[in-house]
Amino acid sequence: MASVTGKPIFAGSGRTRFEACVATRDSRLARGAVLALSLAFFFVFLLLPLLAVFVEAFRKGWEAYIAALTDPDAQAAVQLTLLVAAWAVLANVVFGVAAAWAITKFEFPGKRVLITLIDLPFSVSPVIAGLIYILLFGAQGWLGPLLEAADVKIVFAVPGIVLATLFVTFPFVARELIPLMQTQGTEEEEAALTLGANGRQIFRRVTMPNIKWALLYGVILCNARAMGEFGAVSVVSGHIRGQTNTMPLHVEILYNEYQFSAAFAVASLLALLALITLALKTVVEWRAQVHRGAGDRL
Amino acid sequence: MTTSRITRVLPGFRLSLGITLVYLTFIVLVPLGAVFIKAATLSPEQYWEAVSSPRVIATYKLSFGASLLAAAINVVFGLMLAWSLVRYSFPGRKLVDALVDLPFALPTAVAGIALTAIYARNGWLGQYLEAYGIKIAFRPAGILIALIFIGLPFVVRTVQPVLEDLDIEAEEAAACLGAGRMATFIRVVLPALAPALLTGFALAFARAVGEYGSVIFIAGNIPMVSEITPLIIITKLEQYDYAGATAVASVMLVVSFVLLLLINGLQERTRRSEQKVS
Numbered sequence: 072m073a074s075v076t077g078k079p080i081f082a083g084s085g086r087t088r089f090e091a092c093v094a095t096r097d098s099r100l101a102r103g104a105v106l107a108l109s110l111a112f113f114f115v116f117l118l119l120p121l122l123a124v125f126v127e128a129f130r131k132g133w134e135a136y137i138a139a140l141t142d143p144d145a146q147a148a149v150q151l152t153l154l155v156a157a158w159a160v161l162a163n164v165v166f167g168v169a170a171a172w173a174i175t176k177f178e179f180p181g182k183r184v185l186i187t188l189i190d191l192p193f194s195v196s197p198v199i200a201g202l203i204y205i206l207l208f209g210a211q212g213w214l215g216p217l218l219e220a221a222d223v224k225i226v227f228a229v230p231g232i233v234l235a236t237l238f239v240t241f242p243f244v245a246r247e248l249i250p251l252m253q254t255q256g257t258e259e260e261e262a263a264l265t266l267g268a269n270g271r272q273i274f275r276r277v278t279m280p281n282i283k284w285a286l287l288y289g290v291i292l293c294n295a296r297a298m299g300e301f302g303a304v305s306v307v308s309g310h311i312r313g314q315t316n317t318m319p320l321h322v323e324i325l326y327n328e329y330q331f332s333a334a335f336a337v338a339s340l341l342a343l344l345a346l347i348t349l350a351l352k353t354v355v356e357w358r359a360q361v362h363r364g365a366g367d368r369l
Numbered sequence: 370m371t372t373s374r375i376t377r378v379l380p381g382f383r384l385s386l387g388i389t390l391v392y393l394t395f396i397v398l399v400p401l402g403a404v405f406i407k408a409a410t411l412s413p414e415q416y417w418e419a420v421s422s423p424r425v426i427a428t429y430k431l432s433f434g435a436s437l438l439a440a441a442i443n444v445v446f447g448l449m450l451a452w453s454l455v456r457y458s459f460p461g462r463k464l465v466d467a468l469v470d471l472p473f474a475l476p477t478a479v480a481g482i483a484l485t486a487i488y489a490r491n492g493w494l495g496q497y498l499e500a501y502g503i504k505i506a507f508r509p510a511g512i513l514i515a516l517i518f519i520g521l522p523f524v525v526r527t528v529q530p531v532l533e534d535l536d537i538e539a540e541e542a543a544a545c546l547g548a549g550r551m552a553t554f555i556r557v558v559l560p561a562l563a564p565a566l567l568t569g570f571a572l573a574f575a576r577a578v579g580e581y582g583s584v585i586f587i588a589g590n591i592p593m594v595s596e597i598t599p600l601i602i603i604t605k606l607e608q609y610d611y612a613g614a615t616a617v618a619s620v621m622l623v624v625s626f627v628l629l630l631l632i633n634g635l636q637e638r639t640r641r642s643e644q645k646v647s
Contacts, residue, residue, distance in 0.1 A: 087458050092541070095541070112446045113469075118468065121483070173385035185389070193629075194625040195579065195622065202618055206400070234396070237396050238396055292473075299475070322479065326586065334482060335486075342479055345475040348474040
C-alpha cells in the first residue's frame with residue numbers, strides 16, 4: 072500500500088506522492104489529456120517565442136549577427152543598460168534592506184500600510200511609471216523651468232531612465248526580504264546585542280548570513296527587470312541613438328526600421344539574460360532551501 | 370505598548386525607517402501624486418471629455434476585455450500546468466518548472482517581437498493559420514496572445530504551492546466514500562484551490578491591464594480596433610496633450626489601486642484559510 076499517511080515511501084521510483092497514492096492517482100486517460108494539453112500550451116505560448124528569438128537572430132547568418140551586436144549604437148545601448156541596472160540594483164539593495172529591517176525588527180503604527188505601499192509599483196502600468204517623471208521633470212513639468220535654469224536634464228536623458236527604472240524595480244528586493252526576516256524574528260540579533268555587538272556587527276555577522284540568499288534572489292530579479300524594462304523607459308528616454316537608448320529600446324528602433332535580424336540579434340542577448348536569470352534563480356532557490364533545511368536541524 | 374519598547378532594543382530604527390520613507394516618498398508617492406494633481410487642473414468637463422471620448426472608451430473595452438479573457442484562459446491552462454508539475458512525473462519536469470517564469474524574466478519588447486514573428490501573416494504559425502482564414506497579429510486576437518503570455522506564470526505560481534500542500538487524506542476520504550476522481554476534483558480539490566485561482570486570476574488581470582511592451586508590436590495599434598489604454602496615454606503624450614494623458618492615467622491608476630487592495634485582501638484570506646487547516 073502506497074500511502075495511508077501520505078508519507079513518501081516511493082523513494083527512487085521517480086513518482087510524485089500523488090501518483091504513488093491510489094486515491095489520488097488519476098486515470099491514464101485523464102493524466103494523458105492534462106499532460107498533453109498543458110505541455111502543448113507551454114510549448115506554443117512559452118517555448119516557441121523563446122525559440123523564435125534565437126532562430127530569427129541567426130536568420131542572416133553568424134556574420135550579420137556579430138555585425139548587429141558590434142554596431143556602435145548597439146554597444147552604447149548595452150553600456151547604458153548595464154549602467155541603469157547597476158543603479159537600480161544598488162538603490163534597491165539599500166532601500167530593500169532598510170525597509171525590511173524597519174518592518175521586521177520593530178513595531179510601529181502604519182506598518183501594514185507601508186507594506187502595501189511598497190507593493191504599489193507592481194500594480195502601476197509601466198507607461199504611467201514613465202509619465203509621472205515627465206510630469207515632474209519635463210519641460211512643462213513642475214520642476215521643468217527650475218531644471219532648465221540650472222541646465223540639468225532629467226527627462227529624455229539618462230537620469231530620467233534611471234528614475235523610471237527605480238520606480239518599476241522598487242518592490243523587488245524588499246518583498247523578498249520581508250517575509251523571510253519576519254519568520255526569522257529578532258532573537259538572534261537580540262542575543263548578539265546582549266553579548267555586546269554593535270549595530271554594524273549584528274547586521275554583518277548575524278542578519279546578513281541569514282538573508283544572503285533571499286537578498287541575492289531579489290537582486291537577480293531586480294537586475295532582470297531593470298535591464299529589460301521597456302514601457303517606462305520608452306516614455307522618458309526620448310530615443311536618442313547612442314545616448315538614451317537602452318537595449319530594449321534599441322530592439323524597438325531596429326524592428327521599426329525593418330532591420331528584423333538585427334533587432335532579434337540584440338533581443339537574443341536579452342533572451343540569454345532571461346535564461347541566465349532563470350538558471351540563477353533556480354540555483355538560489357535550491358541553495359536557500361538547503362540553507363533553511365540546515366537551519367531547521369540546528 | 371510594552372512589546373514595542375522591548376522590540377526597539379535593536380539599533381537602526383530611525384535610520385532604516387528614515388531611508389525607507391524618504392525613498393518611498395520621492396520615488397513613488399510624490400510622482401504618483403503628481404498624476405492626480407495634474408489631472409485636477411482640468412475642469413470637470415475637460416476631464417470627462419478626456420477620459421470618455423469614443424476612442425478612449427474603445428481602448429478601455431479592449432484593454433479590460435482582453436485582459437479578462439486572457440486571465441480566464443490562464444486560469445484554465447495555468448491550473449492544468451500547475452497540476453502536471455505537482456502531480457505527474459514526466460521527463461523534463463524540472464526544466465518546464467523553471468521555464469514557467471520566462472515571462473517574468475524575458476523583457477516585454479523581446480516577447481512582443483517574438484510573438485509577432487510567430488503570428489504574423491508569414492510567421493511561424495501565422496502562415497498555417499492564414500490558410501484557414503485565422504488572422505491573429507495586428508488584431509485584438511494578437512493582443513490576447515501577448516496577454517496570455519505575460520499572465521501565465523501568475524496563475525501557475527499562485528496555484529502550485531497550494532496544490533503541493535494539499536492533504537492527500539481529504540481525497541482518500543472522498544475515494545473511500547465512493548466518489549470518482551472527477552467528483553473528488555470538483556467537490557474536494559477545486560474548492561481548496563479556489564482562493565489561489567482567484568488570486569492568480571486577479572494578478573494576471575492586473576498585470577495585463579497595464580501591459581505595454583509585449584502588446585504594441587503584435588497589436589497593430591489601429592485606433593478604435595486594436596489600441597490599448599497604455600498606448601493612448603503615450604499617443605496623447607506625443608501630441609503634447611499632457612493633461613489628457615494624465616487624465617486617462619488617473620483612471621488607470623484608480624483601477625490599479627482597487628485591484629491591489631482586492632489582491633491584498635484575497636491573499637490575506639488565502640493565508641488565513643491555510644493557517645486554519647494547519
